[in-house]
Amino acid sequence: MENISNVFITDCKESHYLKPLRIHYTQNGKQKMWDVMKVHNSVAILVYNISRDVLVFVKQFRPAVYYCSVQKEESQDDANQTIDTSKFPASHGITYELCAGIIDKDMSFQETAQAEVLEECGYKVPLEKFQRITSFRAGVGTTGALQELYYVEVTDDQRVSKGGGIVEEGELIDVVEVPVDQGKNLVMDETIQKPAAFLFALMWFYENIRKASQ
Ligand SMILES: Nc1ncnc2c1ncn2[C@@H]1O[C@H](COP(=O)(O)OP(=O)(O)O[C@H]2O[C@H](CO)[C@@H](O)[C@H](O)[C@H]2O)[C@@H](O)[C@H]1O
Numbered sequence: 001m002e003n004i005s006n007v008f009i010t011d012c013k014e015s016h017y018l019k020p021l022r023i024h025y026t027q028n029g030k031q032k033m034w035d036v037m038k039v040h041n042s043v044a045i046l047v048y049n050i051s052r053d054v055l056v057f058v059k060q061f062r063p064a065v066y067y068c069s070v071q072k073e074e075s076q077d078d079a080n081q082t083i084d085t086s087k088f089p090a091s092h093g094i095t096y097e098l099c100a101g102i103i104d105k106d107m108s109f110q111e112t113a114q115a116e117v118l119e120e121c122g123y124k125v126p127l128e129k130f131q132r133i134t135s136f137r138a139g140v141g142t143t144g145a146l147q148e149l150y151y152v153e154v155t156d157d158q159r160v161s162k163g164g165g166i167v168e169e170g171e172l173i174d175v176v177e178v179p180v181d182q183g184k185n186l187v188m189d190e191t192i193q194k195p196a197a198f199l200f201a202l203m204w205f206y207e208n209i210r211k212a213s214q
Protein backbone atom coordinates (compact mmCIF):
# COMPACT_ATOMS: atom_id res chain seq x y z
CA MET A 1 0.00 0.00 0.00
CA GLU A 2 2.82 2.40 0.85
CA ASN A 3 4.69 1.69 -2.38
CA ILE A 4 3.75 4.97 -4.08
CA SER A 5 5.90 6.46 -6.83
CA ASN A 6 5.69 8.69 -9.93
CA VAL A 7 3.32 11.17 -8.29
CA PHE A 8 2.46 14.11 -10.50
CA ILE A 9 -0.46 16.51 -10.51
CA THR A 10 -2.42 17.78 -13.50
CA ASP A 11 -5.63 19.73 -13.98
CA CYS A 12 -8.81 17.61 -13.91
CA LYS A 13 -10.81 18.44 -17.05
CA GLU A 14 -13.71 16.02 -16.51
CA SER A 15 -14.56 13.38 -13.94
CA HIS A 16 -17.13 10.73 -13.07
CA TYR A 17 -16.57 11.56 -9.41
CA LEU A 18 -16.76 15.34 -9.18
CA LYS A 19 -17.92 18.41 -11.03
CA PRO A 20 -17.15 22.04 -10.13
CA LEU A 21 -20.11 24.40 -10.52
CA ARG A 22 -20.82 28.05 -9.72
CA ILE A 23 -24.12 28.88 -8.02
CA HIS A 24 -25.44 32.40 -8.51
CA TYR A 25 -28.13 33.67 -6.13
CA THR A 26 -29.63 36.75 -4.54
CA GLN A 27 -29.72 36.98 -0.73
CA ASN A 28 -31.41 39.89 1.01
CA GLY A 29 -31.39 41.69 -2.33
CA LYS A 30 -27.65 41.27 -2.79
CA GLN A 31 -26.30 39.35 -5.77
CA LYS A 32 -23.89 36.61 -4.70
CA MET A 33 -22.07 33.55 -6.01
CA TRP A 34 -20.58 30.40 -4.50
CA ASP A 35 -18.30 27.81 -6.09
CA VAL A 36 -19.32 24.27 -5.27
CA MET A 37 -18.26 20.74 -6.04
CA LYS A 38 -20.91 18.22 -7.06
CA VAL A 39 -19.93 14.81 -5.63
CA HIS A 40 -21.78 11.58 -4.89
CA ASN A 41 -23.58 10.97 -1.62
CA SER A 42 -21.99 8.23 0.45
CA VAL A 43 -22.54 5.72 3.20
CA ALA A 44 -20.23 4.81 6.07
CA ILE A 45 -20.54 1.81 8.38
CA LEU A 46 -19.24 1.25 11.90
CA VAL A 47 -18.45 -2.47 12.04
CA TYR A 48 -18.26 -4.26 15.41
CA ASN A 49 -17.07 -7.87 15.47
CA ILE A 50 -18.81 -9.34 18.52
CA SER A 51 -17.01 -12.70 18.23
CA ARG A 52 -13.69 -11.13 19.19
CA ASP A 53 -14.78 -7.78 20.63
CA VAL A 54 -12.97 -5.70 18.00
CA LEU A 55 -13.95 -2.70 15.93
CA VAL A 56 -13.27 -3.14 12.24
CA PHE A 57 -11.89 -0.21 10.26
CA VAL A 58 -10.22 0.29 6.89
CA LYS A 59 -6.85 1.82 6.20
CA GLN A 60 -6.00 3.15 2.76
CA PHE A 61 -3.88 5.59 0.78
CA ARG A 62 -5.95 8.71 0.07
CA PRO A 63 -4.50 10.87 -2.72
CA ALA A 64 -6.43 13.95 -1.54
CA VAL A 65 -5.01 13.66 1.97
CA TYR A 66 -1.53 13.06 0.57
CA TYR A 67 -1.82 16.11 -1.67
CA CYS A 68 -2.99 18.38 1.15
CA SER A 69 -0.27 17.12 3.53
CA VAL A 70 2.41 17.74 0.97
CA GLN A 71 1.03 21.17 0.08
CA LYS A 72 1.24 22.21 3.69
CA GLU A 73 4.94 21.51 3.74
CA GLU A 74 5.97 22.67 0.30
CA SER A 75 4.32 25.56 -1.53
CA GLN A 76 4.17 25.03 -5.30
CA ASP A 77 1.70 25.58 -8.12
CA ASP A 78 -1.53 23.62 -7.68
CA ALA A 79 -1.20 21.59 -10.86
CA ASN A 80 1.64 20.58 -13.17
CA GLN A 81 3.94 19.52 -10.37
CA THR A 82 5.82 16.38 -9.50
CA ILE A 83 5.99 15.24 -5.89
CA ASP A 84 9.24 13.87 -4.56
CA THR A 85 8.15 10.62 -2.87
CA SER A 86 11.53 10.13 -1.21
CA LYS A 87 10.89 13.39 0.64
CA PHE A 88 7.14 12.82 1.04
CA PRO A 89 6.47 9.11 1.56
CA ALA A 90 3.02 7.56 1.17
CA SER A 91 2.48 7.68 4.93
CA HIS A 92 1.42 11.33 4.43
CA GLY A 93 -1.76 10.00 2.76
CA ILE A 94 -2.64 6.95 4.85
CA THR A 95 -5.94 7.21 6.74
CA TYR A 96 -8.00 5.21 9.19
CA GLU A 97 -11.68 5.28 8.19
CA LEU A 98 -14.99 3.60 8.62
CA CYS A 99 -15.83 1.17 5.87
CA ALA A 100 -17.51 3.48 3.33
CA GLY A 101 -18.58 3.91 -0.25
CA ILE A 102 -20.15 6.31 -2.65
CA ILE A 103 -23.72 5.92 -3.94
CA ASP A 104 -22.94 5.72 -7.65
CA LYS A 105 -25.12 2.74 -8.59
CA ASP A 106 -28.88 2.22 -8.44
CA MET A 107 -28.75 0.99 -4.85
CA SER A 108 -30.12 2.32 -1.56
CA PHE A 109 -27.85 3.55 1.22
CA GLN A 110 -28.50 0.33 3.15
CA GLU A 111 -27.80 -1.92 0.15
CA THR A 112 -24.61 0.01 -0.54
CA ALA A 113 -23.62 -0.42 3.11
CA GLN A 114 -24.09 -4.19 2.79
CA ALA A 115 -22.01 -4.31 -0.41
CA GLU A 116 -19.19 -2.19 1.06
CA VAL A 117 -18.90 -4.30 4.22
CA LEU A 118 -18.50 -7.37 1.99
CA GLU A 119 -16.08 -5.76 -0.49
CA GLU A 120 -13.91 -3.84 1.94
CA CYS A 121 -14.09 -5.93 5.14
CA GLY A 122 -15.08 -9.40 3.87
CA TYR A 123 -18.23 -9.93 5.97
CA LYS A 124 -21.45 -11.15 4.35
CA VAL A 125 -24.21 -9.74 6.55
CA PRO A 126 -28.02 -9.79 6.08
CA LEU A 127 -29.51 -6.42 5.11
CA GLU A 128 -31.73 -6.16 8.20
CA LYS A 129 -28.67 -6.23 10.46
CA PHE A 130 -27.65 -2.75 9.29
CA GLN A 131 -28.88 -0.19 11.81
CA ARG A 132 -29.14 3.40 10.60
CA ILE A 133 -27.56 5.78 13.11
CA THR A 134 -28.03 9.17 11.46
CA SER A 135 -27.03 11.23 8.45
CA PHE A 136 -25.03 14.40 8.08
CA ARG A 137 -23.37 16.61 5.50
CA ALA A 138 -19.93 15.28 4.62
CA GLY A 139 -18.93 18.88 3.86
CA VAL A 140 -20.63 22.28 3.87
CA GLY A 141 -18.17 24.65 2.18
CA THR A 142 -17.48 23.28 -1.27
CA THR A 143 -19.60 20.11 -1.22
CA GLY A 144 -22.91 19.58 0.55
CA ALA A 145 -23.07 15.84 -0.05
CA LEU A 146 -25.01 13.63 2.34
CA GLN A 147 -23.44 10.75 4.22
CA GLU A 148 -25.62 8.15 5.95
CA LEU A 149 -24.05 6.34 8.87
CA TYR A 150 -24.86 2.73 9.76
CA TYR A 151 -23.88 0.37 12.56
CA VAL A 152 -23.53 -3.37 12.12
CA GLU A 153 -22.53 -6.19 14.44
CA VAL A 154 -20.70 -9.02 12.69
CA THR A 155 -19.37 -12.43 13.70
CA ASP A 156 -16.36 -14.44 12.55
CA ASP A 157 -18.80 -16.92 10.93
CA GLN A 158 -19.85 -14.16 8.52
CA ARG A 159 -16.30 -13.56 7.28
CA VAL A 160 -16.21 -14.96 3.74
CA SER A 161 -13.10 -13.17 2.44
CA LYS A 162 -10.21 -11.00 3.51
CA GLY A 163 -11.95 -7.90 2.11
CA GLY A 164 -9.58 -5.28 0.80
CA GLY A 165 -11.81 -3.70 -1.84
CA ILE A 166 -12.43 -4.51 -5.49
CA VAL A 167 -9.07 -5.21 -7.11
CA GLU A 168 -10.46 -4.58 -10.64
CA GLU A 169 -11.41 -1.04 -9.52
CA GLY A 170 -7.89 -0.53 -8.22
CA GLU A 171 -8.91 -0.58 -4.58
CA LEU A 172 -6.19 -1.47 -2.09
CA ILE A 173 -7.53 -1.51 1.44
CA ASP A 174 -6.18 -2.94 4.70
CA VAL A 175 -8.71 -4.17 7.23
CA VAL A 176 -7.72 -3.00 10.72
CA GLU A 177 -9.10 -4.55 13.89
CA VAL A 178 -8.95 -2.49 17.07
CA PRO A 179 -9.84 -4.07 20.43
CA VAL A 180 -12.84 -2.30 21.91
CA ASP A 181 -10.95 -1.34 25.06
CA GLN A 182 -8.49 0.62 22.88
CA GLY A 183 -10.81 2.20 20.31
CA LYS A 184 -11.65 5.30 22.30
CA ASN A 185 -7.98 6.34 22.28
CA LEU A 186 -8.14 6.76 18.50
CA VAL A 187 -10.52 9.71 18.78
CA MET A 188 -7.90 12.19 19.98
CA ASP A 189 -4.87 10.50 18.44
CA GLU A 190 -3.57 13.05 15.95
CA THR A 191 -0.83 10.73 14.72
CA ILE A 192 -3.58 8.96 12.74
CA GLN A 193 -5.27 10.79 9.86
CA LYS A 194 -9.03 10.28 9.87
CA PRO A 195 -12.30 11.91 8.76
CA ALA A 196 -14.81 13.50 11.14
CA ALA A 197 -17.39 10.74 10.62
CA PHE A 198 -14.89 8.28 12.09
CA LEU A 199 -14.62 10.38 15.27
CA PHE A 200 -18.37 10.76 15.57
CA ALA A 201 -19.05 7.05 15.04
CA LEU A 202 -16.56 6.10 17.75
CA MET A 203 -18.11 8.55 20.22
CA TRP A 204 -21.57 7.19 19.35
CA PHE A 205 -20.38 3.62 19.94
CA TYR A 206 -18.92 4.30 23.37
CA GLU A 207 -21.93 6.37 24.39
CA ASN A 208 -24.63 4.00 23.13
CA ILE A 209 -23.29 0.47 22.67
CA ARG A 210 -20.31 -0.04 24.90
CA LYS A 211 -21.68 1.99 27.78
CA ALA A 212 -25.02 0.20 27.60
CA SER A 213 -23.38 -3.24 27.66
CA GLN A 214 -21.08 -2.53 30.61
N1 LIG B 1 -12.40 11.00 -6.67
C1 LIG B 1 -12.11 9.81 -7.23
N2 LIG B 1 -11.18 9.71 -8.17
C2 LIG B 1 -10.88 8.53 -8.75
N3 LIG B 1 -11.49 7.38 -8.43
C3 LIG B 1 -12.44 7.41 -7.47
C4 LIG B 1 -12.81 8.60 -6.82
N4 LIG B 1 -13.79 8.33 -5.91
C5 LIG B 1 -14.01 7.00 -6.00
N5 LIG B 1 -13.22 6.45 -6.93
C6 LIG B 1 -13.18 5.04 -7.35
O1 LIG B 1 -14.32 4.37 -6.82
C7 LIG B 1 -13.87 3.31 -5.96
C8 LIG B 1 -14.85 3.06 -4.86
O2 LIG B 1 -14.83 4.07 -3.88
P1 LIG B 1 -15.84 3.94 -2.64
O3 LIG B 1 -17.21 3.74 -3.15
O4 LIG B 1 -15.30 3.00 -1.63
O5 LIG B 1 -15.80 5.40 -2.06
P2 LIG B 1 -14.79 5.98 -1.02
O6 LIG B 1 -14.75 5.12 0.21
O7 LIG B 1 -13.48 6.21 -1.71
O8 LIG B 1 -15.37 7.42 -0.67
C9 LIG B 1 -16.60 7.66 0.04
O9 LIG B 1 -16.48 7.55 1.39
C10 LIG B 1 -15.59 8.50 1.98
C11 LIG B 1 -15.42 8.13 3.41
O10 LIG B 1 -16.55 8.47 4.15
C12 LIG B 1 -16.12 9.89 1.81
O11 LIG B 1 -15.19 10.82 2.38
C13 LIG B 1 -16.23 10.15 0.37
O12 LIG B 1 -16.84 11.41 0.17
C14 LIG B 1 -17.06 9.09 -0.31
O13 LIG B 1 -16.97 9.28 -1.68
C15 LIG B 1 -12.48 3.73 -5.54
O14 LIG B 1 -11.68 2.68 -5.13
C16 LIG B 1 -11.97 4.32 -6.84
O15 LIG B 1 -11.63 3.31 -7.74
Ligand SMILES: [Mg+2]
Binds near residue numbers: 101
Ligand atom coordinates in the same frame (compact mmCIF):
# COMPACT_ATOMS: atom_id res chain seq x y z
MG1 LIG C 1 -14.58 3.01 0.32
